[in-house]
Amino acid sequence: MKDISTSIPKVDGLEKASGAAKYVSDIHFEGMLYAKTVRSPISHGKITKIHYPKLPSGYTIIDAKDIPGKNYVHMIFEDWKIFAEETVEYIGEPIALIVGEDKTVIEEIAMAIDMEFEELPAVFDDQLSVIDYHYVKGDPHQAFKTATQVIEKSYDTGYQEQAYIEPQGFVGYLENDTKVTVIGSIQCPYYVKNALKVALDCDDHDVRVIQAAVGGAFGGKEEFPSLIACQLAIAIKKVKKPVKLVYEREEDMLVTTKRHPSKTTMKAAINQAGEITAIQAHIGIDGGAYIGLSGVVLSRALINISGAYAIPALDVSGDVYKTHTVPNGAFRGFGAPQAIFAMEMFMHHVAKTLNKDPYSYRMNYLAKQGDLTSTSGTFRDPILMTEMIDKVKQASEYDRKVECYTKETSFKGIGMSYFLHGCGFTGSGESDHIKAKVKLRKDAQDQVHILIAAVDMGQGAKTTMMKLVSHTLKIPLNQVTFAAPDTDFVTDSGPTVASRTMMIVGGLLNEAALELKATWQAKQEQVVIKDYQQPDYIEWDQETFTGDAYPAYSWGVNIVEVSVHPITYQVNIEGIWSVYDVGKAIDERIVLGQADGGIAQGVAYGYLEVMQHQSGHLKQKNMTDYIIPTAVDMAPSENYLIDNPYALGPYGAKGVGELSLVGGAPAVAMAIEMAINREVRSIPMTPEKIMELMNDE
Amino acid sequence: MNKIRFTLNHQSIELETNPSRRLLDVLRNDYQLTGPKEGCGEGECGGCGVLLDGHIVNSCCLPVGSVHGREVITIEAFSKTEQFNVLTEAFSYEGAVQCGICTPGMIIASQSLLAKNPQPNEMEIRIGLSGNLCRCTGYNMIVKAVQRAAKRGEGLW
Ligand code: FES
Ligand code: FES
Numbered sequence: 129m130k131d132i133s134t135s136i137p138k139v140d141g142l143e144k145a146s147g148a149a150k151y152v153s154d155i156h157f158e159g160m161l162y163a164k165t166v167r168s169p170i171s172h173g174k175i176t177k178i179h180y181p182k183l184p185s186g187y188t189i190i191d192a193k194d195i196p197g198k199n200y201v202h203m204i205f206e207d208w209k210i211f212a213e214e215t216v217e218y219i220g221e222p223i224a225l226i227v228g229e230d231k232t233v234i235e236e237i238a239m240a241i242d243m244e245f246e247e248l249p250a251v252f253d254d255q256l257s258v259i260d261y262h263y264v265k266g267d268p269h270q271a272f273k274t275a276t277q278v279i280e281k282s283y284d285t286g287y288q289e290q291a292y293i294e295p296q297g298f299v300g301y302l303e304n305d306t307k308v309t310v311i312g313s314i315q316c317p318y319y320v321k322n323a324l325k326v327a328l329d330c331d332d333h334d335v336r337v338i339q340a341a342v343g344g345a346f347g348g349k350e351e352f353p354s355l356i357a358c359q360l361a362i363a364i365k366k367v368k369k370p371v372k373l374v375y376e377r378e379e380d381m382l383v384t385t386k387r388h389p390s391k392t393t394m395k396a397a398i399n400q401a402g403e404i405t406a407i408q409a410h411i412g413i414d415g416g417a418y419i420g421l422s423g424v425v426l427s428r429a430l431i432n433i434s435g436a437y438a439i440p441a442l443d444v445s446g447d448v449y450k451t452h453t454v455p456n457g458a459f460r461g462f463g464a465p466q467a468i469f470a471m472e473m474f475m476h477h478v479a480k481t482l483n484k485d486p487y488s489y490r491m492n493y494l495a496k497q498g499d500l501t502s503t504s505g506t507f508r509d510p511i512l513m514t515e516m517i518d519k520v521k522q523a524s525e526y527d528r529k530v531e532c533y534t535k536e537t538s539f540k541g542i543g544m545s546y547f548l549h550g551c552g553f554t555g556s557g558e559s560d561h562i563k564a565k566v567k568l569r570k571d572a573q574d575q576v577h578i579l580i581a582a583v584d585m586g587q588g589a590k591t592t593m594m595k596l597v598s599h600t601l602k603i604p605l606n607q608v609t610f611a612a613p614d615t616d617f618v619t620d621s622g623p624t625v626a627s628r629t630m631m632i633v634g635g636l637l638n639e640a641a642l643e644l645k646a647t648w649q650a651k652q653e654q655v656v657i658k659d660y661q662q663p664d665y666i667e668w669d670q671e672t673f674t675g676d677a678y679p680a681y682s683w684g685v686n687i688v689e690v691s692v693h694p695i696t697y698q699v700n701i702e703g704i705w706s707v708y709d710v711g712k713a714i715d716e717r718i719v720l721g722q723a724d725g726g727i728a729q730g731v732a733y734g735y736l737e738v739m740q741h742q743s744g745h746l747k748q749k750n751m752t753d754y755i756i757p758t759a760v761d762m763a764p765s766e767n768y769l770i771d772n773p774y775a776l777g778p779y780g781a782k783g784v785g786e787l788s789l790v791g792g793a794p795a796v797a798m799a800i801e802m803a804i805n806r807e808v809r810s811i812p813m814t815p816e817k818i819m820e821l822m823n824d825e
Numbered sequence: 826m827n828k829i830r831f832t833l834n835h836q837s838i839e840l841e842t843n844p845s846r847r848l849l850d851v852l853r854n855d856y857q858l859t860g861p862k863e864g865c866g867e868g869e870c871g872g873c874g875v876l877l878d879g880h881i882v883n884s885c886c887l888p889v890g891s892v893h894g895r896e897v898i899t900i901e902a903f904s905k906t907e908q909f910n911v912l913t914e915a916f917s918y919e920g921a922v923q924c925g926i927c928t929p930g931m932i933i934a935s936q937s938l939l940a941k942n943p944q945p946n947e948m949e950i951r952i953g954l955s956g957n958l959c960r961c962t963g964y965n966m967i968v969k970a971v972q973r974a975a976k977r978g979e980g981l982w
Contacts, residue, residue: 141917144925145932146909147860147900154859293864293872293960294926343862343926344960377865586924586961717920721966725923728963751869751958759951759964 132599132779133771135717138591139605140584149341152297152313157370160299163363164234165373166224166241167383168216171452171744173245175214178223181240187228189237190363197329201355202322208418208455210327210358216245217417218452219744220383222355227363227371250452250744254391254412259423259448261430263673265504266441268397271406275397279481283394283470283809285793287739288387288729289748290459291756294343296353296384297374298360305368308361309336314353315345316623317581317613323354324361335361339612342585346729347458349585350625351421352385378749385457386739388413388425392470397441402482404493406441407474409433411467415448416455422448425456427554429463431502431677435471436513436546437490438499444673453744458625460726461549461789465733468547469811472794477807487530487544491517494546505676508665512772513546516685516707520544523766524687524705530802537805540702542689543798545791550678551783552628555668564660565619566636568597568644572653576601576644578610580621580637582629587785588718589629596634596714596778600641601648619657627783630714631680631774636660638778663776680774682782683709686791688731689763690799697815697822699735699800704765708787709772712780716769723767723788730792732757734811735800831892834858834902844890849873851889852899860900860929864958871957874930874937875899881937881956900929908936911978912970919970923961930957935971943982944975 143149166189180189192199192211201208212223223243226234272278300310308328314320317337324335337357342349360373375384395408411429415422430446479489494513501507521527521544529542552558567579578597584590594608601608611617621633640656647654668675689703706727713719736755739748748754773780793811801808806821829840833856842851852858852875861884864872868886875884876898903909912932915921922928931954938945938953945953950971951964959967975982 135920137917138920138922140925141922142913144922145913145916145928146904147858147862147929149925150859151862151926153863154853156857291960292924292926293870293958294862294924295864341926342924343864344924346960377867588923721920721923721962724963724965725961726963729960750867751865752867756958756960757964758956758958759954759968762964764947764968765963765965 133713133716135715136591136595138588139594140590151294151343152299152311152340153374155299155311155340157299157301160370160372161227161229161367162231162234163225163227163360163371163373164238165222166226166238168212168219168221168223170216170245170247171219171250173216173247175212175216176246177244179242181237183237184233187226187233187237188367189224189226190366191224194362194366195327196365197327201358202326203351203420204423205419208420210355218454220454222359225359225363227367252451252453252744254449256450257447258415258419258450259426260446261427261673262445263430263503264443265502268406268408268441268443271397271441275405276400277398278395279398279478280393280395281474281477281809283392283473285390285466285469285811287389288459288733288737289381289739289754290346290348291754292344292346292348295375295377295380296349296356298356299370299372300360300364301370302364302368307334307336308364309338310357310361311338311340312353312357313342313349314339315349315583315585315625317615318620319351319623320354320357321615323358327358328361328365336616338614339583342583345585346460347462347625348384350458350623352457377751381749381754382746383454385420385455387459388415388422388456388466390466392466394470394474396478398482402484404439404478407434407439408443411446413448414451414456416451416453418455419448420455420457422456425463429467431550431554431673432464432467433471434502435468436495436548436683437475437493438495439493442502453741454746460729461786462626464549464786464790465730465793468790469793469797472545473797473809476798490546501677503673503675503677509680509774510772511683512709512770513683513685516683516709516770519768520685520687520705520707524689524703526687529689533802539692539694539803541799541802542687543795543802544685544687545794546685547791548681548683549627549783549787549790551631551680551682552678553626554677555670556662558632558660559662562622564622564632564636566621566633566640566658567619568637568640568656570644570654572651574607574650576603576608578608578637579618580633581613581618582621582633583613583624585624587722588715589624592630592714592718593634593637596638597641600638601645627785627787630781631777631783632660634778634781635776679776680782682784682787684787684791686727686795688795688799690796690803692800692803692818697818701731701761701763703763704731706765707768707770709770710784710787711774711777711782712771713769714779714781719769719784720767722784724765726788727765727792728757728762730789731796734793734796735813736761738812738814829890829893831894832896834899842889845888847885848887848889848892849884852884858899858901862926862929864926869958871930871934872927874933874957876903876933876937879940881934900933903933903936908978908981911981912936912974915970915974915977919966919973921962921967921970927957927959931959931967935974939975939982
């Protein structure tokens with residue numbers, strides 16, 4: 129039998145290439161109505177009047193008064209409103225839905241709605257901390273007391289928009305007057321279902337969530353879809369007809385969650401020998417108007433602050449700031465890209481400040497097996513970073529280029545980032561909150577059905593899960609079926625997030641397959657269910673942030689080469705090299721695809737993708753204003769994988785999805801720093817910012 | 826209202842409609858051709874790409890009146906061709922399909938490119954596909970797929 133990493137064609141490739149795959153906007157029901165959202169035009173204020181025009185027959189308005197259950201999107205906190213009630217907290221906050229048959233009539237109704245507000249002061253900076261965390265490793269106090277030198281720098285990162293090519297949306301219908309079914313572009317069928325139960329105040333069997341083909345997500349379809357689903361379900365209950373709500377690009381860009389802008393200050397205690405003895409860090413992230421997942425994003429950022437390094441002592445704190453802007457949320461990397469950017473640049477800048485060679489200086493601090501993690505847990509598994517660094521250094525001719533480009537202001541540069549990504553939920557999240565359950569069913573024809581809530585949003589989960597099960601059962605691939613999740617049939621295996629799908633859900637599925645194999649009875653219906661059990665070694669204290677924050681870590685090294693135009697300061701990507709340790713690839717080509725796409729997003733985050741707001745108005749609202757890379761912007765990349773099987777992952781697999789994004793920005797930022805010979809502490813490093821740095825002298 | 830006459834996927838069409846409607850809406854709503862996708866609605870993403878007299882156009886920016894007398898091929902009909910088979914084999918082999926929302930447009934763009942330039946070099950491919958956005962792949966696998974298709978489908982274009 130072939131090694132499991134050997135690639136197979138994706139099972140849904142042809143369906144997608146031929147245009148046959150059905151995304152939400154391709155789904156139509158007889159008698160279906162359309163919906164449009166009425167939104168707040170101001171950043172902060174009291175709603176003093178809403179007057180709806182007289183509606184033509186067949187048109188309905190749905191607002192907070194129509195919510196059968198509670199007016200919040202069930203997540204972690206009860207703060208994010210389904211429809212604004214007394215106040216509005218950001219421009220674009222939903223106030224009502226208009227539902228009807230003809231989109232033009234809906235538009236006219238929208239125009240005729242009369243709303244008045246009493247404006248309240250809006251906050252756009254870091255004065256309203258709504259969450260703060262703090263943790264300590266070792267004795268940073270002592271280290272700073274005895275330091276011979278303290279180096280301090282600050283770093284900032286901007287918004288990043290997921291820019292999936294398929295905007296968000298749902299379509300849904302009512303059955304027997306009671307049961308609402310919604311079909312959506314989603315990552316987390318059970319997040320949506322649980323939110324619907326709270327909003328509709330209904331029983332488990334009165335809501336059903338089905339995943340349509342998902343045209344990209346990247347975290348953007350983690351928590352936000354629950355909001356649209358709640359609004360739509362409330363509307364469907366009221367109008368008792370199928371309704372579709374698909375955002376146009378502009379609406380999607382203006383009102384959906386984005387990567388949190390951040391500001392980080394880093395302080396290093398340096399001893400006589402020029403070594404770092406402790407780091408003190410503070411990360412502030414802009415949460416937007418509602419907390420949503422921001423606290424969880426902040427905790428991942430804080431835990432990631434020492435990156436791929438083992439620093440003896442840390443004092444780490446952070447805040448989520450409330451601002452009157454669109455709420456920020458999940459985006460591939462989930463707080464890690466901001467922290468890794470700050471830490472990689474800081475290590476580089478500390479070395480330079482001390483007149484040491486940055487590359488060997490940083491190498492000295494790379495974590496080794498047995499070292500303590502940032503939260504005083506243990507790196508239990510082998511770490512192959514030295515080997516990985518060698519691999520990409522050689523492939524990119526790194527040393528020669530560094531020598532060549534640092535000689536003068538060559539306007540060429542090459543940068544290298546080291547990083548890791550903790551796989552799965554932070555701490556005891558998997559066992560305390562998620563409690564994944566997977567199900568395998570073999571029917572009487574011996575066809576094996578995978579019944580899990582994991583979503584294929586392009587990352588290839590459908591192919592890799594089917595491959596995993598067929599490989600373990602030693603049956604042909606076509607004897608395995610994996611339909612898009614439908615909560616009426618699949619168990620809650622948790623959300624498709626946090627690089628957990630293969631390691632955690634795949635791991636459980638593999639156990640289920642092994643049990644099915646051991647008990648296989650031909651032509652008999654059989655069902656195997658497996659529940660998540662936390663590895664015994666995990667100990668985590670959520671209060672103090674101590675212990676093993678993650679069961680396992682994936683590792684990576686990125687090298688990016690750039691040239692900067694000496695007059696326009698336009699950055700051109702000349703080459704990309706990367707290497708990853710994801711344990712074991714369940715399908716090599718699929719993992720390399722994740723590598724290629726992730727690094728493109730990470731690099732673009734570092735130099736290209738600009739989103740800003742002015743008093744709460746986002747300035748970039750479509751694909752013309754918000755620039756993502758085209759085929760011409762990206763250079764050919766060489767990506768490598770190395771095997772380092774993780775004992776508890778299926779066939780040794782760890783997490784993949786997010787890892788490939790987190791190292792892109794620091795690598796490109798370091799390359800630009802070399803090219804222009806100026807310290808880079810802010811991303812995206814646009815031509816305007818480069819010009820400022822060049823003029824600063 | 827004047828009738829709009831054009832060929833759609835090899836069939837003659839006569840249509841009485843507002844000529845300023847977007848071709849994309851006509852295709853998707855009137856003919857249930859949902860292969861062309863709306864990613865941006867403003868000519869940036871190429872997801873709505875169709876072949877107009879053999880060349881890719883963004884159907885979201887095209888008033889249906891302007892296709893009068895011309896030939897429109899969508900991915901639904903193109904997927905019945907030998908060129909499509911070669912292209913999809915190459916897309917699959919190179920791992921060029923992730924979420925797939927850009928893929929019909931990418932295939933149409935590749936066809937449009939190869940029809941003009943059957944042996945494009947890497948840069949020509951990148952330029953040829955630069956009207957089509959893909960957020961998943963980082964493009965390298967798509968570029969390689971077009972190279973592979975050009976080689977394996979020699980003579981087809
Ligand atoms: S939808 Fe037509 S170019 Fe994007
Ligand atoms: S495959 Fe998802 S946008 Fe291209």
